[in-house]
Every structure is written in C-alpha cells, then in structure tokens.
Amino acid sequence: MASNLNRLSRFNLASLALGLAFLYLPIVILVIYSFNASRLVTVWGGWSLRWYTEFFNDRAMLDAAWMSCRVALASATLATLLGTLAAVGLSRGERFKGRMLFSGMLYAPLVMPEIITGLSLLLLFVALNAERGFWTVTFAHTTLTICFVAVVVQSRLGALDRSLEEAAMDLGCSPARAFAAVTLPLIVPAIAAGWMLALTLSLDDLVIASFTTGPGSETLPIRIYSEVRLGVKPEINAICTLVIGLIAMVIVVASFASKLSSTRGESAAPL
Template identity: 70%
Template sequence: MARWSRFNIASIVLGFGFLYLPIVLLVIFSFNESRLVTVWAGFSTKWYGELFRNQALMDAAWVTIRVGVLSATVATVLGTFAALSLVRYRRFRGRLLFSGMVYAPLVMPEVITGLSLLLLFVALGFDRGFWTVTLAHITFSMCFVAVVVQSRLVSFDQSIEEAAMDLGATPVNTFLQVTLPVIAPAVLSGWMLAFTLSLDDLVIASFTSGPGATTLPMKIYSQVRLGVTPEINAACTLLIGIVALGVVVASVISRRRDIQRQKDEQAAFAN
C-alpha cells in the first residue's frame, strides 16, 4: 500500500488551497458586517436581506435561472440524440461533418461564438432578448451533453436492447424502458453541466442579450467595475450553494441508481 509522503500532502494542500481559498474567502466576507469587503467588522447576514431587496439583482437572477433551466433541458434532449446518432450509426453520409459541428463549440472561443450568433440574429431580424440568450446557451451547451452521454453509450451493452426488441418491444419503448434508465446518470450529469455553464456564461450572453434580458453574471460584472459590494458577495455565495446542492443531489441519485441496479443484477443472478 502506497504511503503518503510530505511532498504529496503539501501538493494536495497547495492545490486545493489555490482552487478553493478564494471561494472560501468570498463566502466568509458575504457575512461581513462592514460595507468594505476587505475589512472584517463582525458577523452579519444583513447583506443577504439587502440582496433580496435589490430588485435589479433579483430580476437578473430570475432571468438567469429561467434561461439555465430551459436551455439545459433542450440541450440535454438534443445532445442525447446527437450522442445516440454518433454511437449507433457509425456509417452515414455526412457523419464526419455532423461530428465536427457537434464538437466545434467545445474548442471555439466564446467571443467568436457570441459574435457569430449576434450576426445571425441580426440577419434573421430577431429582437435580442430572453429567447436569443436561451438559443445561444443551447447552442454551446448541447455539445457538452453529447460528449458526456456518448461516453456512457460507448460502453453500453446493446444486447439488452436486442433482447427487449426480440420480446416484442418497439424501438421507442426499448429506448424509454431499457436504454434511458441505464444512461440516466449520464443524462442527468449532462443536464447539470449544461445548467452550470449557462449560469456561468458572461461573454456569449453579452453578445446575444437585449433589454429586459440581463443575466446575473452580466449584472455582477457591470457592478464590479465600479467596485465590489457585499451584495455581490452574497449573490455569488448563493450561486455557489445552488451549484453545490445540484451536484450533491445528482451524486446521490446516481449512487442510488447504481445500488439498485446492482441489487437487481444480484436478484436476477440468484433466480
């Protein structure tokens, strides 16, 4: 059994400290009594109350949540179908072009993606607002879902689907009752990733947003240029909490599914 050396322990401590110490400080100073975010004056939760009374930030947060949920849901559906096409249909005309278009947003700079979508919406005569931001987020987050689901489908045992269809199940019923439950953890992980990317996006939303569609990252960025306020620390802390809670819930659901699947396999083997 490998022993922990001082170098390994120091590397882990420094690595995690570099990654998470700024986040910890942000959370701590969100409970600061003073308006000066760099001077600790005692514990207080008053800035969370000020945050909920800040109508501009609340409106931006509501827009962000709606865009995130809608774009993540649509991106998960489209990304799952794209992954199925790439894994199950290995030979069809235009497959190379299709796979390249699916993976392109992964390596495309956000500035180029945002500018190209802006030019597209202007050319089509779309008024920039909630729906243009949602479409833009679907465009760049769908590829992440496709990669996550595809990695699960590669190791999927297709003989299970063949057995279901031999017993009379239609392709649709086979997908809904056999394939989807097995790949559900990957689909849920893809949804969480798409939702987190939507919450985090600033560049693409800046190009495609319009009046009444200011997202929370855009609002925070515009205020930070004038100085960091305790309300911004409180808003960022709540965002961290939402994302962390979502990750924990997804992990628990995935773990329970794995345990239930193992129990079903053991019961089937015993019979």
C-alpha cells in the same frame, strides 16, 4: 529509500495543499466576507446577514437572478433533449456517412473560444433580424451546452449491451419501444447529469450572454460584472455565496447521478 519516499510524500502533500489553497482560499474568503457587517469589503466589522437582506431587497438583482434561472432551465432542457438525440445518433449511426462531420460540428463548442461563439451568434441574430432577449440568450446557451450533454450520454450508451435491445425486439417490441423500455431507463441518470451540467454552465456564462442579450434581459453574471466595475460591494459577496452554494448542490447531485449511471452501465455491459 524509505526516507526518499517519505520526503516525496511530504512534497506531494505540500504541493496538494498549496494547489487547493490557490483554488479555494479566495472562495472561502469571499464566503466569510459575505457575512461582514462593515460596508467596506476589506475591513471586518463583525458577523451579520445584512447584505443578504440587501440582496433580497434589490429589485434589479432579483430580476437578473430570475432571468438567469429561466434561461438556465430552458436552455438546459433544450440542450438535454437535443444532446441526447445526438448522442443516440452518434452511438447507433455507424453506417451514417456524415457521422465524422456531424461529430466534429457537435463537439466544436468544447474547444471553440466563447468570444468566437458569442460573436458568431450575435451576427446570426442580427442577420435574422431577431430581437435580442430571453430567447436569443436561451438558444445561445443551448448551443454552448448541447455538446456537454452529448458527451455524457454517449459515454453511457457506449457502455451498454446492445443485445438487451435486440432481445426485446426478438420478443416483439418495435425498435422505438425497445429503446424506451430497455435503454432509456439505464441512461436516465446520465441524462440527468447532463441536464445539471448544462444548467450549471448556463448559470455561470458571462461572455456569450453579453453578446446575445438585450434590454430588459440582463442575466445575473452580467449584472454582477457591471456592478463590480464600479467597485465591489458587500452585497456582491452575498450574491456570489448564494450562487456558489447553488452550483455546489447541482454538482453534487450530478456526481451522484453520473456514478449511478456508471454503475448501471457496468451491470448492463457484456461480460
């Protein structure tokens, strides 16, 4: 029996190692070759920071990166504001008759293919005769990410004890003041985690941005995709490594914020 368990454990470890290698080995190779001195991406020519220097001297790439950062910051902020309000409405609006319909419409982008979302938004902007550019991409990314923020915030609200707000109102606070003084501080980590998740999704998006962007508003993923179609340059490896590092930091901070929110929610939950 012990030998069978030992063999099973070895099999599980081997499966885990193969799975991790399948997921992360290409990323590790990309990061290593971003420091390759050779112009050929498949030939190792020694360690060098040459391609990072090339990126910071590439005006088109820098403009695309700046556009992605602006869109991500604006859309993440809008999605966090609207997603938090939606989460509060869903968690506190038990008597709202259209709650089920509103919930389904809010979470539809979670399961909707991005190409459908992008095409529908394109048709909307064309019907409104809106000039495609920074704001159309921002609104499109807000539509994409608002549901993720709502999921994170609503899960934290569901773990809190409503009697805390009721006690504050019994002491003379208005409902809005009780929410701001009692509930909001407890869900701030969840709101921060939702904002960081929305930021990451916006930085990563290619499909929806390609439908809703216009001349002079090219985002970094679109720029990278257009460059890769002509052949992978070592500079692309350097850019992708920087993006991987940025998103990894955002994910780590979001994980800590989510863990903090979960701890606070458990401490505030009813016994």
